[in-house]
Amino acid sequence: MSKLILLGDEAIAQAAIDAGLSGMYAYPGTPSTEIMEYIQSSRDASSRNIHHEWSANEKTAMEAALGMSYTGKRAMVAMKHVGLNVAADGFINSAMTGVNGGVIVVAADDPSMHSSQNEQDSRFYGKFAFVPVFEPSNQQEAYDMVFEAFEVSEKYKVPVLFRITTRLAHSRSAVNQKDKLEQKEFNMPSDLRQFVLLPAIARRKFKVLLSNFESLAEDEKCQINNQYIEGDDKSMGVVACGLAYNYLMENCKEGACRFPVVKIGFYPVREELLARLKSECDQILVLEEGFPVFEELMKGVPGSDYRIRGRLDGSLPRDGELNPNLVAKALGLRSGYGKDIPDVVRKRPPSLCKGCGHADMYNALNDALKEYGPGRVFSDIGCYTLGALPPFNAINSCVDMGASVTMAIGAADGGLFPSVAVIGDSTFTHSGMTGLLDAVIKNSPVTVIISDNSTTGMTGGQKSHATNRLESICEGLGVEKKHIRTIIPLRKNHNENTVIMKEEIAFKGVSVIISQRECIQTAVRRKKKEREKK
């Protein structure tokens, strides 16, 4: 057994390898990306022949993991919180079918929106789907819980949700490694109708799912992750979910909390545990990263005198991630403060890299659209979203993966002309293609610019499914060949590119402009690798 220094993401990945994983499925998304990346670069994983290719999107990843489970093998699927929206159909129905080999679905939430468009709390999905949720507080727990989660998944034949947040995903600490388990043998489901959700079968299966969810709240092995920690001062009890426990302990300098604490690492939680805390303490403070999921549960019927404190009563902020200082305040403790940030410090927002192809594309697009005025460009999720900021001020939307194409269609339906979509290559194959088919079917007067840097750039340069396939995909979807134009976004081509854009924007049908130039970050890394080989 060795000790490793790992990010939370990496601890989950290493644990999965060690617990006999056969297939890893994912689409990149901060803060979850490093789970797949770790498996891709792990010698252990390649010697064990663990599947480790990126999927087109989170839904295809989820479903492929379920397919791996069908063969009796263990599978993991990882995504950022909003990725679970994309995978939700597969995820929720996988609870209905149940699994054969164990399935862990890792959802990495991003409270405070460090790199996301919202801060939803994935624990809701657990309850929504009647799926058990593990929520580790540190890297070691993350490692250990993966082993448990696979066992629970196989025992109850249900997928397991594994919820982490940014500060665990992207924080390193020491992890003790366990002995490796063998991968599961190929083993088809004993009931070949298990995965057939015809209504008659589904009705029966739903009852099983509901009853299992109740059993999970009483399962000793699961409830080990929820602990009652004694404390002498009963003026308050504290519920600390996942990572929030660390912030609580940071404020207990003597190494123990004076208040009784219920530390939560697994949902559903045995009710008795909470009932005891409530009966012993005068009030309860709920510390949880994300939404007040647990606080609402504890509050119960309004009108009761019993005080539950947390994000809803103002003891903690309603939004954003927790930190040691916010928790100190909620505990009634004083905390330190250095000095204020001097006024001379300016904001430094992220920006497109020097020499980025997206920049040249936007410069051409802005010139091409000048005659029509502002407000005509729908965009999407990726580095090119930075086109919303100066000096470009070029885009008017960033909603969800693929929405640029479909919003452009709807706006064209509503009378906007021209109506332009700007989408990245990887986002296009993630969720843009189906929208483009809609446009083709009804011959929408839209221009779709695929800003193709041949990688998934924002998350650090993962392989893109779209590379070298965009023209044939667009042609296959039915876009007329003469309206699929390819440009190379370089300053020297600016005038020529602007003319091409003007032509296609003026065309009153579906046109696609592929603006193709390699991401300069991946280009630099590729050239460095090539030099090292020589």
Place this chain on the structure above:
Amino acid sequence: MKNDIILSGVGGQGILSIAAVIGYAAVENNLYLKQAEVHGMSQRGGDVQSHFRFSDKPVASDLIPYGEADLILSVEPMEALRYLPWLSDKGWLVTNSKPFINIPDYPDEDELHAQIKKIKNNLIVDADTIAKDTGSARAANIVMLGAASHFIELPFQSLQNAIRKLFARKGDEIIDLNLKALTAGREQYNK
């Protein structure tokens, strides 16, 4: 014993390499550690920071509380000031003097330096020039680590060992350049 360090800079300036060196050195000394870092959107030229904590006792929070950092180690002067709420009264602020200007309203340098000098324990190092003089312009981050090493409670030799480990795959020449940069940085201050 506990050491809380904020590493700061702009995405792409190499603060994660500094963190990796301190990490190896802390492990060599059998210390507990937690290191929170920034990935994703901010890495595109935005402000980035890493909270590095090590101690002989287990570390609870991945984030350093306000007012408790023993050291702000910054590879960029304006970024050094962004984390003042975390700096303790006795803490040190060690920063590179060379600005990284990628915003239109970057402040006046003299004004920045004046603010830095208001901090009781400050050390401003021209890391870019020192790095160039030692033969590796890209090792400015390691020069900064060397300068700050006086305020990091780890044996200097452990930092040297860590550099050998971190750059092992890149060959002896790169290791030597970085060791030189580390020492040159260290010489910027006499305790």
